[in-house]
Amino acid sequence: KNQVEQSPQSLIILEGKNCTLQCNYTVSPFSNLRWYKQDTGRGPVSLTIMTFSENTKSNGRYTATLDADTKQSSLHITASQLSDSASYICVVGEETSGSRLTFGEGTQLTVNP
C-alpha cells in the first residue's frame, strides 16, 4: 500500500530559528513530490513540486530536497516567522495515475515569539 509518513508530528520553534521537516514515502512508481502549507481551517497552498530528476527546489525561505533513491524528502524553513505556523503536508503522486495523490498526515509547526 502506498504510504507517506511525515515527522515530526508536531514541532515548536522560536521565531527566527530554522527547522527541517521530514517525509518518507513508499509510493511507486513515483511521479512527483509536493509540499503544501495549510493554515487552520483553510485549503492547502502549494510550496514546491519536484519530479524524479530534481533534488532541490526553493520558494523563498522554503527549500525542499528529494532523494528518490532512498524515497525521502525534507522541507527546510529558514529564519522562521510567526506566519509560518501551519500544517505542512507532503504529497506524492503516482506515475501511472496522476490523479492519485497520497497525502501525509502533516507536521504541525508552531512558531513562538
Next chain:
Amino acid sequence: DGGITQSPKYLFRKEGQNVTLSCEQNLNHDAMYWYRQDPGQGLRLIYYSQIVNDFQKGDIAEGYSVSREKKESFPLTVTSAQKNPTAFYLCASSIRTGGTEAFFGQGTRLTVV
C-alpha cells in the same frame, strides 16, 4: 480574480438529509477533485473528474455522489448513506491529471447535528 471557490464555508445538516457542497473554478482546468480531511489523517480522495461529463470514484466514494456538467463546476452531494459525514471537505483543480500543480479551495466544514 482567478481561483477555486467552495461554498458554503460552514454547513450543518440533520441526520438523514442529503446536502450538496459547491465547487467552482475559473482557472480553465480540466481536472477537478474532492477530498475529505479528518483530524490526524491525510487527505483522502472521494471523487475526481478528468473532463466534463466524466468522473471516477476515489478511495472513499461510498455515500457520496458528484456531477460534472460544466467544466467550471464539480458539486459534491453527501447522501444519507454516508455514515460519518462530519468532516472538512476540500475541492481542488489542476490543468490535467498527472504531475501538474493542484490548487485547493478554502474548504467546507460539514457538521451533522
